[in-house]
Amino acid sequence: MKTEHSSDQGPALATPLRAVLPGLGLDLGGIFCAPLWGGRLRLTLSLGRKLWIPLTMRPLLVKGPWGTGLLDAAVGDPDPLRWRKFSVEPPHPPLEEQVRAFGITPEDVDFLFLSHFHFDHAGGALKGGRPRFPRAEILVHREEWEEALAVDRAGGLARRVARAYPPGRIRLLSEGGELFPGFHVLPAPGHTGGLMVVRLAGTREEGWFTSDLLPVARSFRLQRDAHSDEDPDRALRHRKQVGAAMAARCSLAFLYHDPRSWVARVLAPAERAGVAGIACLGRS
Numbered sequence: 001m002k003t004e005h006s007s008d009q010g011p012a013l014a015t016p017l018r019a020v021l022p023g024l025g026l027d028l029g030g031i032f033c034a035p036l037w038g039g040r041l042r043l044t045l046s047l048g049r050k051l052w053i054p055l056t057m058r059p060l061l062v063k064g065p066w067g068t069g070l071l072d073a074a075v076g077d078p079d080p081l082r083w084r085k086f087s088v089e090p091p092h093p094p095l096e097e098q099v100r101a102f103g104i105t106p107e108d109v110d111f112l113f114l115s116h117f118h119f120d121h122a123g124g125a126l127k128g129g130r131p132r133f134p135r136a137e138i139l140v141h142r143e144e145w146e147e148a149l150a151v152d153r154a155g156g157l158a159r160r161v162a163r164a165y166p167p168g169r170i171r172l173l174s175e176g177g178e179l180f181p182g183f184h185v186l187p188a189p190g191h192t193g194g195l196m197v198v199r200l201a202g203t204r205e206e207g208w209f210t211s212d213l214l215p216v217a218r219s220f221r222l223q224r225d226a227h228s229d230e231d232p233d234r235a236l237r238h239r240k241q242v243g244a245a246m247a248a249r250c251s252l253a254f255l256y257h258d259p260r261s262w263v264a265r266v267l268a269p270a271e272r273a274g275v276a277g278i279a280c281l282g283r284s
């Protein structure tokens, strides 16, 4: 990800208001998708001098014939160490109130797909140590789950989720494939050992939730990211594969961390320079 200079805390506060406007979202043809406002954070890099990179968190609300789900869940219970380090502003209003703007109650949410177990993606599964959405099932790649438990990722987040959710409500996905009609999951490790992305194939459009594989528009330059990825070469291989698949179909990309746009269209295949053409559509 290319760094940028910024001395402030991120984009203007207009974003949360727009993000919860009823009807903001799009219909892929049988699958409705809408970005929720998951708050924001800041990466600080020391590259000779300090650079601040403002990032958003945008869980994606999805609704199809198979039910209602959230793709990633932003931050949850306060985590002083990480919240201070990353200058976290948690979502306001909280996600369970934001879904009401779409006529959805917290009890209506059937599943939480967690792309990986970093605090800014999976933390929001919990509220006060309990499931944020009372009926939701957790969907996560088996390797990510086992690795998160083994390495105590994000301060034992997987352990806390395991305590809060009944075992029958944690569904470990062993491989990629079509989980529900039009809802495809694909392992794309490298950022973490078990990161998974989602391809939503509606009857009109295709949209990808790429999480930290391709988190911002600039990620489509398809470069190595040694600052963010645990295994930068492995991550880059998957970034190129997924970027090329999206470009080949002119797919939409739902950008989790991009402070400017929540959705973009991937227009051109990765070219000689490894740059996929991308057009940002949904300005925040």
Ligand SMILES: [Zn+2]
Pocket (backbone or CB within 6 Å): 118, 120, 121, 212, 257
């Ligand atoms: Zn992230």
